[in-house]
Amino acid sequence: MDFGVFIRGAVTYDKMLELSLGAEELDYYGVFLNDHVNGFADGGKEPYLEAWTAITALGVHTSKIKVGHITLFNSVRNPAYLAKSATALDVMTKGRFELILGAGWAEQEYLGYDLMEKGRGMPSAAQRVTRLKEAVQIMRGMFDNPVFSYEGRYWKLKEAINVPRPVTKHMKISVGARQPRIIRIAAKYADGINSSGNLANIERIMGIYHTAIEKYGKTIDDVFIHGFAPSVWLFDTQKAYDSYLQKQKADGKDAKSISENDFVGTPEVLIEKWRKAMDLGMTMSVINVKPFADIPSNIEMLAKFKDEVASQL
Numbered sequence: 001m002d003f004g005v006f007i008r009g010a011v012t013y014d015k016m017l018e019l020s021l022g023a024e025e026l027d028y029y030g031v032f033l034n035d036h037v038n039g040f041a042d043g044g045k046e047p048y049l050e051a052w053t054a055i056t057a058l059g060v061h062t063s064k065i066k067v068g069h070i071t072l073f074n075s076v077r078n079p080a081y082l083a084k085s086a087t088a089l090d091v092m093t094k095g096r097f098e099l100i101l102g103a104g105w106a107e108q109e110y111l112g113y114d115l116m117e118k119g120r121g122m123p124s125a126a127q128r129v130t131r132l133k134e135a136v137q138i139m140r141g142m143f144d145n146p147v148f149s150y151e152g153r154y155w156k157l158k159e160a161i162n163v164p165r166p167v168t169k170h171m172k173i174s175v176g177a178r179q180p181r182i183i184r185i186a187a188k189y190a191d192g193i194n195s196s197g198n199l200a201n202i203e204r205i206m207g208i209y210h211t212a213i214e215k216y217g218k219t220i221d222d223v224f225i226h227g228f229a230p231s232v233w234l235f236d237t238q239k240a241y242d243s244y245l246q247k248q249k250a251d252g253k254d255a256k257s258i259s260e261n262d263f264v265g266t267p268e269v270l271i272e273k274w275r276k277a278m279d280l281g282m283t284m285s286v287i288n289v290k291p292f293a294d295i296p297s298n299i300e301m302l303a304k305f306k307d308e309v310a311s312q313l
Contacts, residue, residue: 001278001313002029004098005302006070006230006288011047013054015295020058022299023065026306030066030098031058032286035073037109044108052077052085059093067093070228070286071102071176071194075115075128079135080160083142087166095168100194100226101135102176103128129182130154136173136189143171174226180208187212192224198261199276202227206280220281227277227285233264234289234305241266263287267308274313 005023010016020031033055039046051069059067067089072082089097103125109115110122123131134152141148142162150157175186176194178201186193187209195205206225213223235241244264249255258264263273277285289301 001274001282001310002284003305003310004028004030004032004066004068004070004284004286006034006228006286007031008034009288009292009298010295011049013049013057016049016054017058017061018295019298020062020065020067022295023302024062026299026303028065028302028306029284030068030096030286031062032068032070032098032100035069035071035076035102036106037073037076037113040106044112056089056092059089059096062096064096066096066098068098068100070196071100073104073109074101074132074135075104075110075123079138079155080142080157082135083139084162086139086171087143087162087164090166090168090171091164095166097168098174099139099172100174100176101132101139101190103132103182125179126181129179129185132175132182133185133189136175136185139173140189143173172224174224176228177209178205183208184212187218187223188216192226194226194228195282196228196230198229198263199273200257200261202277202280202282210281224283225281227282229263229285230288231263232270232287232289232305234270234301234309235264235266238266241269267312270309271312274309278313 005028007016007019010019023031033051035051038044039048055067055069086097086099107122116123131154134154138150138155141150142160143166146163146165147159147161148157149159172191174192174194175190177183177186183205193209195202245255245259248258263270289305292298
């Protein structure tokens with residue numbers, strides 16, 4: 001089981017780079033940024049570096065670790081142009097770019113930046129998913145062919161050129177998916193899926209995904225399954241873990257569900273939870289280790305997680 005590191009909490013580029021280099025030194029799989037045009041705290045006015053530019057710079061300033069987004073916001077970029085950009089980043093990093101594409105969901109970004117132009121606002125969920133399906137098809141075609149044409153509902157390409165070619169022999173495309181239709185699209189058109197959330201959510205997603213890949217003539221060996229655990233708490237003792245659960249219960253949360261499904265607990269508890277995820281086919285998970293205080297302490301927590309949890313999986 002591999003683990004990537006979610007680095008958005010670092011806020012500034014210098015801190016993102018420091019955290020990325022620390023993760024690289026610890027031999028983590030990759031570093032990942034969410035792809036939003038603004039944050040969601042303080043009315044969206046918190047400092048928020050644009051993710052494609054930041055990840056490109058991090059890819060150039062690291063040497064071993066993979067770089068990517070969790071997930072790329074499909075509505076922000078023309079998919080043919082994104083394929084060209086992804087190819088360039090693959091070349092620049094010598095094959096270290098990890099592509100995960102999502103449909104987009106934040107209405108305030110559609111409205112604030114007029115992403116669909118002419119004040120159209122956010123498309124319906126069905127339209128966003130169809131656009132993502134076409135984007136995956138376009139990107140697959142451009143990764144596999146130096147010249148590619150496409151005729152879809154939303155995009156029509158006439159001999160789009162993608163040269164130089166990727167250095168990665170087969171550029172993988174993963175889709176961030178939680179709902180049935182997009183899960184089936186991931187199974188049919190993409191190379192893999194990214195499922196976020198706790199164990200119960202992963203199990204639900206995988207039930208749909210496994211059925212879908214079988215329908216499309218694939219096996220678990222033909223795809224890859226990644227995850228995103230947005231809030232990982234590692235406790236040194238059972239007493240500290242129990243205190244955390246008691247506080248969650250006092251705050252009105254379902255402590256039993258948290259203890260069974262969320263990626264929180266002692267090393268032994270976390271190992272058992274990720275083994276369940278592995279049994280569902282997961283091979284890599286992006287983690288956001290809490291609490292996030294400062295970069296040195298976060299790197300220390302990542303080292304602890306690596307030693308006490310990841311090394312046992």
